Amino acid sequence: MQFRNFKLVGYVIYGRGSFNQLDQILETKRSEGLPMIFLVDHFFNNKELVKRIPVKENDKIIFADVTYEPKTTYVDSIAAELKEEFGSVSGVIGIGGGSTMDLAKAVALMMTNTGSSADYQGWDLVKVPGVYKAGIPTLSGTGAEVSRTTVLTGPTKKLGMNSDFTPFDQIILDPELTSNVPKDQRFYTGMDCYIHCIESLQGTFLNEFSKSYGEKALQLCREVFIENPARRSGGDKWDKENDDKLMMASYAGGMSIAYSQVGVAHAVSYGLSYLLGTKHGIGNCIVFNHLEEYYPDGVKEFKKMVDKNNIHIPKNICAALTEEQFQVMINVSLGMKPLWENALGTDWEKIMTKEKLRALYEKL
Secondary structure, three states: OOOOOOOOOOEEEEOOOHHHHHHHHHHOOOOOOOOEEEEEEHHHOOOHHHHOOOOOOOOEEEEEOOOOOOEHHHHHHHHHHHHHHHOOOOEEEEEEOHHHHHHHHHHHHHOOOOOOHHHHOEEOOOOOOOOEEEEEEOOOOOOOOOOOOOEEEOOOOEEEEEOOOOOOOEEEEOHHHHOOOOHHHHHHHHHHHHHHHHHHHOOOOOOHHHHHHHHHHHHHHHHHHHHOOOOEEEOOEEOHHHHHHHHHHHHHHHHHHHOOOOOHHHHHHHHHHHHHOOOHHHHHHHHHOOOOOOOHHHHHHHHHHHHHOOOOOOOOOOOOOOHHHHHHHHHHHHOOHHHHHHHHOOOHHHHOOHHHHHHHHHHO
């Protein structure tokens, strides 16, 4: 039997205030004359966090537009501009949610790999290590901080650059950075983690490695969204304990799927994202809300979380789509073969036909 040799993140630092060690961490990673590039979620433009970024000499801050999930064209344009301006860089530091961290990973890879990032959408297509890269999540739930993929929307598909060269060299897990996340956004990204766990724990690829992380992440999600959803320090701010728990749930959830896979919700939401630009977290929620056939207990619990946290899940987003648009979503979704196999087994194509998937999309 051939076992998978799984590449982990290089270094992990966790704790409140750990962001303040970024300067010290980067000190030994700088190459003379080459800048560090800080890719920062545009949400933080003119915010206090930007003043804390340890910018030196010719370092550059780029405010990443993550209104929509990263496109290969956006990755390529940033990498091309950096090559033209600096030739090369010391590293790329992603500060933000899952989209920003995915963007940072992709740009770091495209600083050393030729062609377009679209050429590397798939499994193990990246052959050259990228420049140094670090991820600093300001949202908890996506698991992008530990993932070996960077999810991108390309000209013909939405698919990650899945490779051993994709994981971050360093991540900084500082729960203080998530303290001001709006309630709905916190829920949607938190549910990305919850759905990771449900899909991993009920998948055909499940093993004890995935199970151990998935069960812990699931426990933390339940504590945050069911047991203590009303604990606030004021307004939409959650207390420190919930922020701490959700950040570790995100990490553990990402580790769970790293050695297994996700399932139906993610496969279907990829179609929504590709066609409609639906953000990943809310897209998973929209889909999971209708997956009783595949995850009956998980969907029941999810709906309980929605009610307890007073969250709105959009409906009827596919009502006005044309036949051609439905087919685009169906083709993108069915292209996620490992996800479907994990969810439904090796005969998944006999179970999830185009007609059945079309009917599912019509419910959304």
